[in-house]
Amino acid sequence: LAKTTQPISMDSYEGQEVNITCSHNNIATNDYITWYQQFPSQGPRFIIQGYKTKVTNEVASLFIPADRKSSTLSLPRVSLSDTAVYYCLVGTIFGNEKLTFGTGTRLTIIP
Amino acid sequence: DVKVTQSSRYLVKRTGEKVFLECVQDMDHENMFWYRQDPGLGLRLIYFSYDVKMKEKGDIPEGYSVSREKKERFSLILESASTNQTSMYLCASRLTDYSNQPQHFGDGTRLSIL
Known part of the structure; x- marks a missing residue:
């Protein structure tokens, strides 16, 4: 089971782009990287969620380098409502559901 | 949208009581999970279920049991509640374990054991 490491907290001003990086040095071949937000x-x-390279949806982008030992969640033009805890998870899609949520990154958006 | 509903948002029980936490999902998901969340410890998996009548221990199953008699419902049981089980309990469901589908969470039950 890949262990993840994230910064404990981050502050950012409204309107800026925020990048939160997660390290997962022991990621396995079958593992996907998933990010959650909690208010x-x-x-x-x-x-x-992503496996490699870049994934983008209406909320965020996820950048995964070729070695997959880290990933970066990018939140464009944050607002106060983006203040939350963000969790990075790594786990296989093939049945092993012992996904470990770490302590996450507490993101605070400053007006 | 997937809806995961936990029966209570707040619950207060006494030490030694048998406590039932109920979770229902409305999207015919095969997999369901129970976590507890404590400050500084993140979410920890208690039990999960691949399908009806199936269950697997998570990382911290001691003091808990689960029941899944119907696909949409997953119950967490504290056999004899203790103060160290005071916590936020979160239920989640996922479509299946053979895909990259994410877990969908309920809003949690904040349980206090006095």
């Missing part, structure tokens, strides 16, 4: 008193919400 206080709510369950985590799926943001984006």
Whole structure:
């Protein structure tokens, strides 16, 4: 099971692009990288998932280098409502569901 | 949108009581999960279920059991509640384990054991 390492916290101003990097040196061939967002008193919400290179959706982009030992979640033009905890998860799609949520990155957006 | 509903947002029970936490999903998902979330520890997997009547232990199953008699419902049972089980409990579901489908979470039950 790949262990992930993320910064504990980050601050950013409204309107800026925010990049949160996750390290996962022991990622396995079958592992996908998934990011979740969690607001206080709510369950985590799926943001984006990828295997390699770049994935983009209406909310974020995910950059994964060729060696896949890290990944970067990019949030364009953040607003106050993006203040949340962001979790990076690595796990296989083939049945092993012991996905480990770390402590996540607490992102605070400053007006 | 997938809807995962947990029966209670807040629950207060006493030490030694048997506690039931219920979770229902409305999208015919095969997989369901129970986590607990504690400050500084992130989410930790308690139990999960691949399908009806199937269950697997997660990382911290001690003191808990689960029941999945119907596909849409996954119950977490605290056999004899203790104060160290005071926590936020989160239920999640996923379509199947043979795809890259993400987990969908409920909003949690904040359980206090007095």
